[in-house]
Amino acid sequence: MKKNKVLVMLTSVVVMLAVLIGGCGGNKQAAGPQGGPTELTFYYPISVGGPLTKVIDQMAADFSKENPDIKVTPVYTGSYAETRTKIQTALRGNKPPEMAIMFSTDLFSLLDMDAIVDIDSFIKTDSDKAYLADFYPGFMTNSQTGGKTWGIPFQRSTIILYYNKDAFKEAGLDPEKPPATWDEMVGAAKALTKEGRWGLEIPSTGYAYWMLQTFVLQQNGNTNLMNSAGNEVYFNSPAAVQGLKYWLDLSQKHKVMPANTIEWATVPTDFLEGKTAMMYHTTGNLTNVKKNAKFNLGTAMLPAKDHRGTPTGGGNFYIFKNTSPEKQQAAWKFIKWMTEPERVAQWSIETGYVATRKQAYETETMKKYVKEFPDALVARDQLEFAAAELSTHENGRVTKIMEDCVQTILTARKTIDQAVNDAQKEAEEVLKPFKK
Template sequence: MKKALVSLLMVTLVASATACAKGESSPTTKSAAAPAASTEAAASTKPTDSTKPVELQFYFPVAVGGPITKLIDQLADDFHKENPNITVKPVYGGSYQDTMTKVTTAVQGNNSPDLAVLLSTDLYSLISMKAIEDLTPRFSKEYFSGFYAAFMGNTKSGDTVWSVPFQRSTIVLYYNKDLFKKAGLDPEKAPANWTELKEYAAKLTTSDKSQWGLEIPSTGYQYWMTQALSLQTGTNIVSKDGKQVYFNKPEVLEALQFYTDLGRKDKVMPEGTLEWATVPSDFISGKTAMMFHTTGNLTKVKTDAKFNFGVAFLPANKKYGSPTGGGNLYVFKNIPEDHKQASVKFIQFLTQPDRVAQWSIDTGYVGTTMAAYDTDKLKNYIKDFPQAAIARDQLQYADSELSTYQNGQVTKLFNDNIQAALLGTMTPKEALDKSQQQADDILKSFQK
């Protein structure tokens, strides 16, 4: 996947051509018992008249006419065939940010959609708006336990579950095996740690800089990349309740210093701005031999790359680590009860193992449930394309993405200050100290 911009990001990026995991010889995450495909809503939900026609408005973050729209349209049609009294009308909202803006406008105008896919990190903004339905009583505990724990982090506030994982991702390392071989590196061995990453990148960077060893995006989701490096150094950058950030911890400083040094000091990555959307194109064209990016780009790289490529865990510093990313399914509060029940039914439909497996194959996003990886469909796909298992295997080292109250403001200030450090107009310490002070000012009212 984060984040990916991880604005349209995870979907649009896959659909149009741009979209975030990790891998090496790490142990595979074992499949655990997962909920049956037909897991029903919790018994506490009172049934309504199932014969009454219901039309659901489903906001989805992708540009109209993209390949993803065909997948969503087909899922809506298939659901209607199984549930003739429920019609799902997808509304394609553009990027994640554009879709969130449209949802916010609709909620404020007392015209909420019924359900939507929005960034998992929009959680606290939606809670503040009192826009979304508490899903804890709508599903059984067994249903939620079927999802990978790393993806459930950004669905909750305390013990309350507000959304369901859908198109989720992590950051992974993509590398060009042909260029590895040409540089005298083992094409079956990705760099396992930061030291190896710099050494490999130096060997893969040509003297005329027509080929770089590594590219890490520095627009849109530079906070996501910094968070990954911070997790590898031993700390996350946000509290579990979305009320505090830890931007100026020593581990974060070590992470940002490494990030900035790759271009400004080590000269193994271009200096300055590296656009989120163009880094995958640089990788596919051979302009860079390695990249950090969302696993949501996996299908695009598989389709477009004309060379042998590998996918690996992000290299470790003190440990492996990556934040999760991508979008969740939200049900809205200010809609009729029969629409809420129909929305829950559609979510159950979308998260059945075979559909989760097919969505992962079609898009490159990580299958969100353990049961999906037990399907013959995904087992056979991974057998033929083992790169697809890396993001799943890395989940054992993953943690929740940056998500706070006033998340848009906090993310923007952090992004801006990180970019200033990458451009050399601030030192990493200055950038992090400023970020901490600004974020504390924004979040102090939520800490009472």
């Protein structure tokens, strides 16, 4: 009898615990209005100056406030390269975030992993089609392949020329006439170079391949460093050789730029401190430079050889496959919210990144801003001459090959011909499995 009572009591306790545990577990697992908000994790990188984590965090908080049925948790994941590594690790562990901003050039690698959802599957109405068509074509070249759209442009950029107008005036140059050609850039850089100040700095670590693309794309022939299928590269093309020669001559022959390699993060600091009078850098740094410059700032399209040219750059939104359809729809709602014209305009103003939608430039917010600060239009206008950033299968490996190639040339460890031929051979080996 005593045993039966004990068994009954134990059974009651177990049932109560099961109810409690089940209830708690249900609250954690449920998604949507009935069981709490749908929870989304959002990875994002930053590779420019300024307190951009606060901007992203606030935008996510504002979205969740407007949409209480969806809770977005933004996670800053370091640089683009660090973000790629963390995403790949999460995918291998079968625990990716619901969405992320990653390099637009990560597209082929993500497709090879069967990791992302095609955006076209969310495009249902004429309004959706108009939304997609409103993004600048230059940014869609790294967002579409195989007849489908895979990413939504967000923190996108081109490379622009920044220059110190006060230094121009001091050197006897017209501060309203930045160099428009390669020859003019050499001439201006020579006039600007003096003890304690270089005429020009172009970063050669981190994104050396990106800087090289500027020189390649500005030559006749409309060549790029890769094909649109992402399975061929042209690292030893005549345009690449000519571009590398010009780049090397800036330091070795003309003595207007530091020898050897120059760090990506050091260049804006040197510019703001007056250690260089001109620099090549992403427009994503524009707001940071504008806020911190103690001199009259000038910006311009990149100087041309035969014509103007620049690669696009920056990151796209991606939605990951390994999550529920409900969460995918919630992620899509967040992405559309983040890329509404007014919000895109505000993001551009806060950062310097190009507003990726045409309608953003029709907002009163942007009209007022560009009237006060016309430099904000330089990168947007340069999109007319823009081409796709280097993007291939195994993109991390392939871009590193070109990074190493540029650096061995600038540090005189190899001749240009030797370096580009070695890089071409190495990249072809990496891409061989993707050739049909």
